[in-house]
Amino acid sequence: MAAADKPPRYEQSGNMNMNYGCVGLGLFAAGLAMPASAMSEAEFRQMAAGIFAPVIAEHDIPGLAVGVTWQGQDYVYTAGMADRAAAVPVTAETLFELGSISKTFNVTLAALAAQQGRLSLADPVAAHLPELKGSAIGSVSLMDLATHQTGGLPLQVPDEAGDDGTLMRWLEDWQPVPSQGERSYSNVSIGLLGRIAARAFGEPYAEALRSHVLHPLGLESTHVDVPAAEMPRYAWGYSRRDDSAIRVNPGMLDDEAYGLKSDLHDMLRFLRVNLGDTDVPPKLRDAVTQTHAGQTGTQHFQQAMIWERYPWPVSRDQLLAGNAAEMVMESQPATRLERPDLSDHAVLFSKTGATNGFGGYVVFIPAEDLGLVILANRNIPNPARVDAGLALIEAVLQADE
Known part of the structure; x- marks a missing residue:
């Protein structure tokens, strides 16, 4: 295994009450920038603490894990508590709920099924779920499911669709x-894709994902169902409504749409896989690459298979607009590209994810050989995650100037 595959496990329990005054994130980050050759883990932690301290304070974040992989080196910063009642601190091994970041693994499984000839992403849904033959959803392609190009599927599975039978009838x-716009961000669409991909492997979704994606990628701390032996590592999330300790509730298509839990080390490794810095089986490598291709154009970004593609460098305003609530809650115009956009050199790939008690953000930028992970056990607003994440990325890159 290459050295980049075994990053040093640095971690720091930050001070949740550090006071950095009213310095802007970008100015603070620039002020801490340093030559890359001199950037130690301690200096990175100082940089991350300065950027995230105002976010922690404003949103009362119980615990936070932030990681950057950059040019073959991993950097980790952690702060606060995974379990407030038991005073368990966050470490780089703490398991967080990924929310919709789980969808990036779902499409990897579907792309792998396509690479192995088990299905085609151009297939209509009804080719794999014959009970939907003749229905509107039955004619939607699997690629359309992977890019939310359904023209109106709701964000959540309706309450009346509480089991497989009622879901199919709905x-x-x-x-x-x-x-409405062509693009409708939907747990239903990606949930169906995951179910179809797993069926192509002849296995339940959790088993198919573990056997064909997670294990081959070396992601041994990423789970649909957290094993009993790993439960002490599983953080509690904290409700924005009443600050109660919570974890994700079971629901239809939850495994496929938002069900994964993972730690910082595995997520940094997953980003190194997406950056092409880690050896993986060839067909799985091709599947990962396939998920990066732009398929449709929206007002703010190109939609790939779940990944959202922005030009790099990207403006703060464009990144925030692409992660605004209406991009999730409302259908938006989106036009299919004449051909998939396979370029990735000047592209920032982005995905947020949340459950009621957790909020996360992942980014990778191939041209910079850089990836970013933010995991929190509070569902903080997307703009706060995105703004702080971009500030940290800019600070790290300024360290190379």
């Missing part, structure tokens, strides 16, 4: 909404 009756 899907049979569903109709697109012509007045």
Whole structure:
């Protein structure tokens, strides 16, 4: 295994009450920038603490884990508590709920099934779920599911679709909404894709994902269902509504859409895989690469298979606009590209994820050989995650100037 595959496990329990005054994130980050050859783990932790301290204070974040992989080196900063009641600190081994970041693994499984000839992403849904033949959703392609290009599927599975039978009946009756935009961010669409991909392997989703993606990628701390022996590592999330300790509730298509839990080390490794810095089986490498190709164009970014592609360098305003609430909660115009955009040199790939008690953000930038992970056990607003993440990326890159 290459040296980059075994990063040093640096971690720091930060001071949740550090006071950095009213210095802007960008100015603070620039002030801490240093030559890359001189950037130690301690200096990185100082940089991250300065950027994230105002976010921690504003949103009362119980615990936080932030990691950057850059030019073959991993840097880790942690702060606060994974379990407030038991006074368990966050470490780089703490398991956080990934929320919709889980979707990036789902599409990797689907792309692998395509690479192995088990399905085609151009197939209609009904080719794999024949009970939906003749329905509107039955004619939607698997690639459309992977890019939210369904013209009106709701964000969440409806309450009345509480089991497989009622879900299929609801899907049979569903109709697109012509007045809405083509892109509808949806747990239903990605959930169906995961179910179809797992069926192509002849296995339940959790088993298929573990056997064909997680284990081959060396992600041994990423789980749909956290094993009993690993439960002490599983953080509690904390509700924004009443600060109660919570974890994700089971629901239809939850495993496929938002069900993964992982730690900082595995997520940094996953980003190194996406950056091409880690050896993986060839067909799995091709599947990962396939998920990066731009498929549709929206107002703010190109939509790939779940990954959102921004030009690099990207402006703060564009990145925040692409991560605004309406991009998730409302259907948006999106136009299919004439051909997939396979370029990745001047691209920032981005994905947020959240459950009721957790909030995360992942980014990778191939041109900079850089990836970023933010994991928190509070569902903080997307703009706060994105703004702080971009500030840290800029600070790290300024360290190379």
